[in-house]
Amino acid sequence: MLGARKDWFPTSIWHFDLDNVATLNQTLLKEIYRVKQSEPQSIGRSAVFGWHSHTQLHKLDTFQAFVSIVIDSVSEISKFQKIDTEMHMSKIDQCWAIVNPQYAHNTLHNHPNSIYSGVYYLIAPNKCGSLVFRDPREVSHMWKLPTSEHTVWTAQNVEYEPKESRMVIFPSWLLHQVQPNLSTEDRVSISFNISFVSLQ
Numbered sequence: 167m168l169g170a171r172k173d174w175f176p177t178s179i180w181h182f183d184l185d186n187v188a189t190l191n192q193t194l195l196k197e198i199y200r201v202k203q204s205e206p207q208s209i210g211r212s213a214v215f216g217w218h219s220h221t222q223l224h225k226l227d228t229f230q231a232f233v234s235i236v237i238d239s240v241s242e243i244s245k246f247q248k249i250d251t252e253m254h255m256s257k258i259d260q261c262w263a264i265v266n267p268q269y270a271h272n273t274l275h276n277h278p279n280s281i282y283s284g285v286y287y288l289i290a291p292n293k294c295g296s297l298v299f300r301d302p303r304e305v306s307h308m309w310k311l312p313t314s315e316h317t318v319w320t321a322q323n324v325e326y327e328p329k330e331s332r333m334v335i336f337p338s339w340l341l342h343q344v345q346p347n348l349s350t351e352d353r354v355s356i357s358f359n360i361s362f363v364s365l366q
Contacts, residue, residue: 198223289354290330
């Protein structure tokens with residue numbers, strides 16, 4: 167006899183592979199390294215040995231095409247999740263760049279005061295450090311079930327290998343970290359936080 171089952175409280179992680187963005191990527195990279203040169207001191211946060219820019223890159227003229235892509239991607243997620251987009255509008259609250267040279271990484275953290283967070287990869291060499299998400303059900307880490315294969319019901323961590331021109335969007339409360347960059351090249355990404363504002 168097969169029992170009936172319903173899965174509740176899912177945690178969705180979205181990814182978007184962008185096409186025809188080579189020119190945009192070069193524009194963004196040029197701007198990021200310009201900011202890095204003018205502001206070489208990392209603001210810290212989760213970055214270890216890496217550089218973390220200021221968090222208002224989305225206000226720069228050179229980032230407006232990127233901002234549009236982010237908002238369009240979030241709109242797709244909002245429609246799928248049945249968010250009232252007639253009465254609420256998504257907006258970027260913070261946007262920053264991370265440059266991780268060899269051995270740099272990012273500690274386990276989440277993003278308070280936002281709904282969605284995301285990362286977009288501009289330079290992602292082989293073995294540059296996967297994005298690792300942790301099962302938010304803390305009790306699940308007290309034991310590891312003797313499973314025969316990796317499944318969404320028993321995984322304690324999920325790894326996303328960086329890919330150039332890929333955007334990953336996830337709930338801001340979901341704990342995540344970045345593994346050390348084991349390549350000799352910079353790992354360059356743009357991160358952002360999204361919230362919703364009422365249109366009333």
